[in-house]
């Protein structure tokens with residue numbers, strides 16, 4: 001049986017001046033799934049995420065998260081919902097003047113102002129460990145980290161308040177293939193051990209094949225299809241055909257098949 005929706009978007013419209021980004025966009029994210037969100041550059045993936053988390057007020061539409069209406073919500077009610085999700089923005093969006101541990105503590109201080117310094121330090125160190133960073137990264141500044149480590153630090157911050165729902169905006173962009181695969185594995189492991197639901201914006205076909213339960217495709221200002229990759233492959237739409245069946249899509253599929261069905265005697 002289908003899991004209930006943890007995010008429900010209905011009839012969403014967004015525009016900037018004359019530029020219409022979304023028109024009657026609908027999307028349901030099921031509890032416990034990793035939903036990949038794909039679409040060409042500028043199709044409005046990040047604007048969709050910003051609408052869901054309340055950073056972008058839509059022109060029209062309904063958004064529910066954890067069964068709570070999100071548009072024009074009172075501040076204290078919005079805070080109650082916000083403390084149930086974590087966000088990794090594109091590029092990490094770490095505060096450059098704070099150490100990694102201090103970055104992780106930002107949401108903790110916001111939502112739990114009474115926590116002692118010792119408790120904040122303990123939680124930050126645990127989240128840093130959970131994100132696969134070495135313990136000494138805690139005292140480093142973002143400028144002292146590699147791109148991959150910055151992503152993990154952003155993830156540690158997104159996990160700070162034990163979210164049920166994680167938003168990841170292009171988490172593997174700019175990582176080398178091994179770093180990207182490691183990040184994918186980490187996302188999947190965290191989802192399984194912490195029981196997370198993940199809204200994952202990506203251009204990375206390998207990520208889609210490796211960890212996404214379903215994929216939503218944004219084109220023509222709306223979600224034109226959502227389903228397992230196998231289901232999307234059966235849809236006749238020019239962007240979907242080009243994306244999944246073009247050279248990179250075919251390579252990602254071959255890599256996925258090979259990892260899942262290794263030939264005996266071959267490495």
Ligand SMILES: Nc1ncnc2c1ncn2[C@@H]1O[C@H](COP(=O)(O)OP(=O)(O)OP(=O)(O)O)[C@@H](O)[C@H]1O
Nearest residue numbers: 016019021039040041042043044045046047048203
């Ligand atoms: N605050 C804003 N003001 C004006 N236009 C904006 C604003 N934010 C986004 N846009 C425009 O909305 C469109 C969608 O942007 P968005 O960042 O959501 O695209 P995207 O699908 O995430 O792209 P990419 O894959 O390149 O990251 C773009 O044309 C962008 O220029």
